[in-house]
Amino acid sequence: ATSTEHTHADLHLRHRAVLPDWLATYYTSPIELTHGEGRHVWDAEGTRYLDFFGGILTTMTAHALPEVTAAVSEQAGKLLHSSTLYLSHHAVELAERIARLSGIPDARVFFTTSGTEANDTALLLATNYRRSNQILALRNSYHGRSFTSIGITGNSAWSPTSLSPLQTLYVHGGVRTRGPYAYLSDAAFTAACVEDLEDMLGQANGTVAAFIAEPVQGVGGFTSGPDGLLAAFKRVLDRHGILWITDEVQTGWGRTGDNFWGWQAHGQAGPPDVLTFAKGIGNGLSMGGVVARAEVMNSMNANSISTFGGSPVTAAGALANLTYLIDHDLPGNARRVGGLLRSRLEAIGAGLSMVREVRGRGLMLGIELVDPGTDTPSGSAAGLVQEAAREQGVLIGKGGRAGNALRIAPPLSLTVAEAEEGAAALEMALKQVQSALEAQSVPEGGSVL
Numbered sequence: 001a002t003s004t005e006h007t008h009a010d011l012h013l014r015h016r017a018v019l020p021d022w023l024a025t026y027y028t029s030p031i032e033l034t035h036g037e038g039r040h041v042w043d044a045e046g047t048r049y050l051d052f053f054g055g056i057l058t059t060m061t062a063h064a065l066p067e068v069t070a071a072v073s074e075q076a077g078k079l080l081h082s083s084t085l086y087l088s089h090h091a092v093e094l095a096e097r098i099a100r101l102s103g104i105p106d107a108r109v110f111f112t113t114s115g116t117e118a119n120d121t122a123l124l125l126a127t128n129y130r131r132s133n134q135i136l137a138l139r140n141s142y143h144g145r146s147f148t149s150i151g152i153t154g155n156s157a158w159s160p161t162s163l164s165p166l167q168t169l170y171v172h173g174g175v176r177t178r179g180p181y182a183y184l185s186d187a188a189f190t191a192a193c194v195e196d197l198e199d200m201l202g203q204a205n206g207t208v209a210a211f212i213a214e215p216v217q218g219v220g221g222f223t224s225g226p227d228g229l230l231a232a233f234k235r236v237l238d239r240h241g242i243l244w245i246t247d248e249v250q251t252g253w254g255r256t257g258d259n260f261w262g263w264q265a266h267g268q269a270g271p272p273d274v275l276t277f278a279k280g281i282g283n284g285l286s287m288g289g290v291v292a293r294a295e296v297m298n299s300m301n302a303n304s305i306s307t308f309g310g311s312p313v314t315a316a317g318a319l320a321n322l323t324y325l326i327d328h329d330l331p332g333n334a335r336r337v338g339g340l341l342r343s344r345l346e347a348i349g350a351g352l353s354m355v356r357e358v359r360g361r362g363l364m365l366g367i368e369l370v371d372p373g374t375d376t377p378s379g380s381a382a383g384l385v386q387e388a389a390r391e392q393g394v395l396i397g398k399g400g401r402a403g404n405a406l407r408i409a410p411p412l413s414l415t416v417a418e419a420e421e422g423a424a425a426l427e428m429a430l431k432q433v434q435s436a437l438e439a440q441s442v443p444e445g446g447s448v449l
């Protein structure tokens, strides 16, 4: 073994000995990334990968984007941190731009260091404003794993504990092609979900504070209801004065191509009351935040609730990142290149009985896998494809209720050539795994999975 290999194996052992057992890493032999450029990353052994997951959608524009590096280094060389107790021109300018982009009138912006903290703050605002700890959320939802945000996580497999300070009512609407309403038309699906929402509200114990939803469910496997569903929900919410919180941690900044925010696919609803963001805005720097109508944001009786939120270095980097995104129309690129990639993946999937569905929009594309020739979700197939794709030089993510959806979310500057290269590698990986699974299937006709 070379010294690099030895160091890598050693690092894995040390990682396992000192970090928590529940801190999952991808791959049986986890990757140590050392650097990136554009849409590519390199590991400690010098292997280059096409990055089709962008560090769980954090790399929004590109790896090592010179504009972000320059902004961060310049600010880091002057002052790393000053706390929220002092003024920061980077934070103010970033907040002004995000307030304008959010579509929320009279918007106020509060910066956090993560998506979880952004959602915690949104829940703090909504429960305080409405004087209620009852929340409506979607089944199959993921909003973080803090003590508060696990209370609105619709899948117990993603919750570290079952305890929660919130009373949560879960409704249908996030998953279009499975569950009791799967085979309905869009209009009938929407009507059924609205009826479910009304039914849940009838079971609520008095005031409900807010309804929170990811416009496209991320960890849930890049799945969503039909366009306009949340607008139909909003009409019901408005009758009860319930706030609408849109979790844009994955769907924000043009990721979905057609819209700058995921909520805009439900545009007839009008702007949400509260919007949370994180991940992509910092291009990897830990930055998140909440946008809310002033009346809601200012209802809270607190002075400062964060030390680091909107710190000069992260705000400077995020500002440079956002400027690049808009100047280069990367949301438009996500629409164009994402559309091509989706067609390619659909064509590949059509020939494979292991692929149940290709879905998503923009550069947020999911592939749902089943045991070949059945309708049974296969998390193990997804794991095998992920490993095989790595061998082909492409990094992808996984998600979905049974861990059976492949998640594809490259940096938004993906080129057509890279989309083609990634699709070809995925085709190879999918075919390899399907053949291996078919070859393994037991003679009696049962599945080995």
Ligand code: PMP
Pocket: 056, 113, 114, 115, 116, 117, 119, 142, 143, 144, 145, 214, 218, 219, 247, 248, 249, 250, 278, 279, 288
């Ligand atoms: N909301 C959504 C929709 C997410 O996907 C995530 C992270 N996967 C979070 C919130 C939590 O964000 P973070 O991990 O930055 O705390």
